[in-house]
Amino acid sequence: LCCPVLCSGIPDPAYRDYLIKEEMSRQMGGKVPLTDAEMQLNAQLQKMKRQEMGGSQFPPAMHFFQAKPLIERSAVYSFIQRMPKGAALHVHDFAMVDTAWLVKNVTYRPHCYVCFTDDQSVRFLFSLQVPKSIPHCSAWTLLQTLRAKMVNCTDLDDSFIRNLTLFTDHPEEAYPSQDVVWKRFEQAFLVVWGLVTYAPVFKDYFYEGLKQFRADHVIYLDLRALLPETYELDGKVNDRSWTMRAYQEVAQQFITDYPDFLGARIIFTVHRYVCSAVRITEAVKEAMRLQKEFPETMAGFDLVGREDAGRTLWYFREALALPKDLGDNLPYFFHAGETNWQGTDVDQNMLDALLFNTSRIGHGFALTRHPLVKELSRKMGVAVEVCPISNQVLKLVSDLRNHPASELMNDGHPLVISSDDPAIFGANGLSFDFYEAFMGLGGLRSDIRMLKELAWNSILYSSLSSQLKDKAMDMWTKQWDKFVEESLSYQN
Amino acid sequence: LCCPVLCSGIPDPAYRDYLIKEEMSRQMGGKVPLTDAEMQLNAQLQKMKRQEMGGSQFPPAMHFFQAKPLIERSAVYSFIQRMPKGAALHVHDFAMVDTAWLVKNVTYRPHCYVCFTDDQSVRFLFSLQVPKSIPHCSAWTLLQTLRAKMVNCTDLDDSFIRNLTLFTDHPEEAYPSQDVVWKRFEQAFLVVWGLVTYAPVFKDYFYEGLKQFRADHVIYLDLRALLPETYELDGKVNDRSWTMRAYQEVAQQFITDYPDFLGARIIFTVHRYVCSAVRITEAVKEAMRLQKEFPETMAGFDLVGREDAGRTLWYFREALALPKDLGDNLPYFFHAGETNWQGTDVDQNMLDALLFNTSRIGHGFALTRHPLVKELSRKMGVAVEVCPISNQVLKLVSDLRNHPASELMNDGHPLVISSDDPAIFGANGLSFDFYEAFMGLGGLRSDIRMLKELAWNSILYSSLSSQLKDKAMDMWTKQWDKFVEESLSYQN
Ligand SMILES: [Zn+2]
Numbered sequence: 001l002c003c004p005v006l007c008s009g010i011p012d013p014a015y016r017d018y019l020i021k022e023e024m025s026r027q028m029g030g031k032v033p034l035t036d037a038e039m040q041l042n043a044q045l046q047k048m049k050r051q052e053m054g055g056s057q058f059p060p061a062m063h064f065f066q067a068k069p070l071i072e073r074s075a076v077y078s079f080i081q082r083m084p085k086g087a088a089l090h091v092h093d094f095a096m097v098d099t100a101w102l103v104k105n106v107t108y109r110p111h112c113y114v115c116f117t118d119d120q121s122v123r124f125l126f127s128l129q130v131p132k133s134i135p136h137c138s139a140w141t142l143l144q145t146l147r148a149k150m151v152n153c154t155d156l157d158d159s160f161i162r163n164l165t166l167f168t169d170h171p172e173e174a175y176p177s178q179d180v181v182w183k184r185f186e187q188a189f190l191v192v193w194g195l196v197t198y199a200p201v202f203k204d205y206f207y208e209g210l211k212q213f214r215a216d217h218v219i220y221l222d223l224r225a226l227l228p229e230t231y232e233l234d235g236k237v238n239d240r241s242w243t244m245r246a247y248q249e250v251a252q253q254f255i256t257d258y259p260d261f262l263g264a265r266i267i268f269t270v271h272r273y274v275c276s277a278v279r280i281t282e283a284v285k286e287a288m289r290l291q292k293e294f295p296e297t298m299a300g301f302d303l304v305g306r307e308d309a310g311r312t313l314w315y316f317r318e319a320l321a322l323p324k325d326l327g328d329n330l331p332y333f334f335h336a337g338e339t340n341w342q343g344t345d346v347d348q349n350m351l352d353a354l355l356f357n358t359s360r361i362g363h364g365f366a367l368t369r370h371p372l373v374k375e376l377s378r379k380m381g382v383a384v385e386v387c388p389i390s391n392q393v394l395k396l397v398s399d400l401r402n403h404p405a406s407e408l409m410n411d412g413h414p415l416v417i418s419s420d421d422p423a424i425f426g427a428n429g430l431s432f433d434f435y436e437a438f439m440g441l442g443g444l445r446s447d448i449r450m451l452k453e454l455a456w457n458s459i460l461y462s463s464l465s466s467q468l469k470d471k472a473m474d475m476w477t478k479q480w481d482k483f484v485e486e487s488l489s490y491q492n
Numbered sequence: 493l494c495c496p497v498l499c500s501g502i503p504d505p506a507y508r509d510y511l512i513k514e515e516m517s518r519q520m521g522g523k524v525p526l527t528d529a530e531m532q533l534n535a536q537l538q539k540m541k542r543q544e545m546g547g548s549q550f551p552p553a554m555h556f557f558q559a560k561p562l563i564e565r566s567a568v569y570s571f572i573q574r575m576p577k578g579a580a581l582h583v584h585d586f587a588m589v590d591t592a593w594l595v596k597n598v599t600y601r602p603h604c605y606v607c608f609t610d611d612q613s614v615r616f617l618f619s620l621q622v623p624k625s626i627p628h629c630s631a632w633t634l635l636q637t638l639r640a641k642m643v644n645c646t647d648l649d650d651s652f653i654r655n656l657t658l659f660t661d662h663p664e665e666a667y668p669s670q671d672v673v674w675k676r677f678e679q680a681f682l683v684v685w686g687l688v689t690y691a692p693v694f695k696d697y698f699y700e701g702l703k704q705f706r707a708d709h710v711i712y713l714d715l716r717a718l719l720p721e722t723y724e725l726d727g728k729v730n731d732r733s734w735t736m737r738a739y740q741e742v743a744q745q746f747i748t749d750y751p752d753f754l755g756a757r758i759i760f761t762v763h764r765y766v767c768s769a770v771r772i773t774e775a776v777k778e779a780m781r782l783q784k785e786f787p788e789t790m791a792g793f794d795l796v797g798r799e800d801a802g803r804t805l806w807y808f809r810e811a812l813a814l815p816k817d818l819g820d821n822l823p824y825f826f827h828a829g830e831t832n833w834q835g836t837d838v839d840q841n842m843l844d845a846l847l848f849n850t851s852r853i854g855h856g857f858a859l860t861r862h863p864l865v866k867e868l869s870r871k872m873g874v875a876v877e878v879c880p881i882s883n884q885v886l887k888l889v890s891d892l893r894n895h896p897a898s899e900l901m902n903d904g905h906p907l908v909i910s911s912d913d914p915a916i917f918g919a920n921g922l923s924f925d926f927y928e929a930f931m932g933l934g935g936l937r938s939d940i941r942m943l944k945e946l947a948w949n950s951i952l953y954s955s956l957s958s959q960l961k962d963k964a965m966d967m968w969t970k971q972w973d974k975f976v977e978e979s980l981s982y983q984n
């Protein structure tokens with residue numbers, strides 16, 4: 001690339017075309033070859049895209065809560081929904097399943113108790129007897145009894161759903177700051193906690209989660225999981241190995257029921273808000289132990305929670321060095337760079353994640369602000385897990401056209417699109433985030449080749465062994481070819 | 493730069509330090525040497541900065557209209573205000589002067605008529621007799637007569653100020669979309685038009701503008717100017733050469749009055765909303781003519797108006813090729829990339845500006861989305877004129893920590909900070925934009941060296957001849973040294 005030498009007043013149109021093409025070839029998907037059928041389908045897709053980008057309201061420029069009904073009516077969204085998207089690599093354990101399922105199915109099960117907290121939230125617990133009261137909460141009431149007294153349970157159920165998600169018609173008023181939205185976000189996990197850590201529900205929830213991702217045309221998940229102890233109706237507590245085994249068994253059962261699905265692996269996550277590094281040392285040790293006990297299911301380790309409010313990776317450096325010191329290889333999948341603050345200690349996390357040889361970077365929202373770290377991650381082949389809706393709802397960015405991953409896409413930086421906590425954001429699977437990425441981050445020119453590369457990337461950068469990656473690619477390719485064929489015959 | 497080879501579990505702290513330092517040295521200001529006195533002052537500045545970044549409200553994350561009172565109380569702002577900032581390279585002719593001056597001084601002059609439009613706006617005109625009515629406007633009233641009937645003119649004057657600026661306490665409600673805010677923005681220019689094109693006011697306005705920029709410790713302006721015809725009280729109309737001559741004479745008078753000021757040059761601007769390219773051809777010819785008539789004052793040519801709503805540079809390629817075709821050298825200073833839309837024809841403007849050998853890029857908000865164009869502009873040494881407050885008020889970005897120029901700064905891309913239309917945004921001079929850039933775009937680590945490089949850049953990338961650049965650097969250096977000395981003795 002050198003400065004243009006112009007031979008007339010008008011810049012040489014051939015040189016201009018060359019630069020434009022060169023720019024497009026650098027873009028995500030820019031080097032992906034298409035079959036004739038794919039090109040035909042692409043033409044249809046681009047026509048829909050141009051139409052929707054010319055409309056009076058552009059969903060990626062709006063808050064997702066307000067954009068959602070528009071997206072659901074979008075032809076591009078319907079295309080993306082039906083499209084095989086590969087793997088979901090950044091999803092959290094208790095935000096996989098539509099909250100309506102939790103309320104309509106789980107809370108209607110017998111022995112489900114509820115209490116109402118002082119701050120307008122709720123807690124649930126399954127129990128044979130009335131559970132012991134907890135601070136700042138009303139007495140426990142059996143939901144079955146409560147509902148029996150009501151003529152109509154819709155209001156109650158709706159209030160539960162409101163507690164389980166952040167979804168609201170007026171997000172700007174409800175969540176004026178990152179502090180407020182994170183508080184509500186973390187509270188939603190407290191609400192869901194008593195439901196999903198009940199052992200039978202735990203398994204059903206995961207099965208239902210896989211079902212919903214499969215329905216969204218996803219074939220595999222790297223699931224970030226807290227691996228909590230679970231409880232039985234009689235109060236008996238199951239340990240972490242039970243939880244891992246439950247994931248393994250449910251995934252196995254699901255594959256047996258649906259052979260077009262590949263499975264799930266677990267990234268063990270612990271909270272970064274801890275008082276002492278000792279807790280992280282223990283967690284890393286536990287991760288190494290689980291890796292030995294469940295080598296096929298255990299994918300690696302990560303820290304979760306609001307990055308700005310927690311300890312840095314460097315603070316935990318001794319704990320994180322442990323596997324290497326012991327000659328172990330524990331893959332890391334660090335959340336890093338989920339911040340607007342620049343130059344803080346937390347803002348150092350992306351570099352430290354790379355120095356700790358992270359396999360991927362969760363979010364990496366701040367990556368473009370760090371050109372050197374960006375180069376390093378590209379050279380190391382570390383993909384960024386971009387979660388557009390999460391970043392918008394948690395107030396890192398408002399107009400998704402300004403999402404920094406737009407630049408990463410245009411520069412061919414390795415990345416995947418994921419949904420983080422779809423249930424809490426009122427989304428599901430991957431399609432809403434794919435829509436935002438395709439329309440908002442990719443701009444008018446990104447086309448089916450970008451979508452194809454995103455699906456490829458999701459397999460390439462997954463935690464799967466190379467053998468299973470091959471298998472995943474085979475599965476995806478079959479589904480993709482079928483999708484292309486059916487879409488064309490449907491259109492014609 | 494290569495992937496790190498780690499010799500123990502903890503990444504080598506020396507290598508980590510090296511990477512962090514390398515990153516900092518790439519940042520704007522990272523290679524600027526400091527004297528002992530400057531280092532001392534820097535320590536004070538960084539202390540203030542850390543304090544303000546730890547506060548409960550962070551102005552760059554807020555809308556400027558709401559942040560302004562906080563900024564005015566900020567110690568960092570006061571530092572920046574007193575600091576010699578060099579040149580203002582992106583400011584428009586009729587948005588230089590505090591609107592209060594227009595209302596309190598100009599509209600109180602004799603023969604000033606006002607009419608009130610159907611859409612709650614106003615128009616002004618100086619005239620000996622009652623002017624002819626204009627459509628969608630009340631009859632013209634002599635302001636002197638109107639005010640004489642009032643007990644208190646504050647409400648009327650305040651309503652004029654509201655019409656002349658976008659400033660409001662609730663910007664999100666007042667300006668829900670780019671369409672709305674641009675409509676009001678362009679209307680503000682219609683309000684000011686009748687005042688500032690009155691020949692005597694035209695000169696006074698420019699003199700007052702220079703005064704206000706000088707008071708903000710700016711020594712030079714590259715002013716983008718529409719060069720309108722002006723009118724006299726008797727209806728006589730002065731042509732464009734009169735306007736250029738007025739700029740030249742007023743600047744000369746100002747330098748005589750204030751020898752610590754260097755002057756101003758003019759970038760002739762025309763609207764990009766034109767029906768035919770012929771109008772642009774005429775404007776380019778006019779620019780070449782003015783360049784010959786006023787070689788010292790005429791700096792170059794640019795197109796203005798909302799980029800998304802106007803024609804592209806490529807559409808005007810024949811007109812823009814004219815100077816080169818005729819063997820002339822008309823420097824271009826194109827607005828380009830002031831858009832959130834990606835992949836549109838308008839989004840191509842930055843590349844085309846470079847292909848037309850632009851001297852600088854106005855805004856370049858979309859530049860980071862175009863890695864190849866970014867490389868090209870860096871190689872060509874083309875500075876981006878970053879106007880943070882303008883971009884926020886005109887709704888390209890809400891949280892200024894997400895402004896893409898943050899990345900450009902961290903990557904050492906050539907850029908300057910300017911204020912675009914300070915009067916309309918309720919700002920003045922450069923200091924508010926410098927504050928946003930220093931605090932919001934630069935992050936915690938950017939320090940006095942960044943501010944110094946910004947000042948240097950403003951001279952280096954100005955349209956001045958190399959001889960005048962030397963003179964400007966001398967002037968600035970003297971003022972800077974004095975500023976450093978006085979700030980230190982003031983602090984101690
Ligand atoms: Zn996450």
Ligand SMILES: [Zn+2]
Nearest residue numbers: 584827854912
């Ligand atoms: Zn401008």
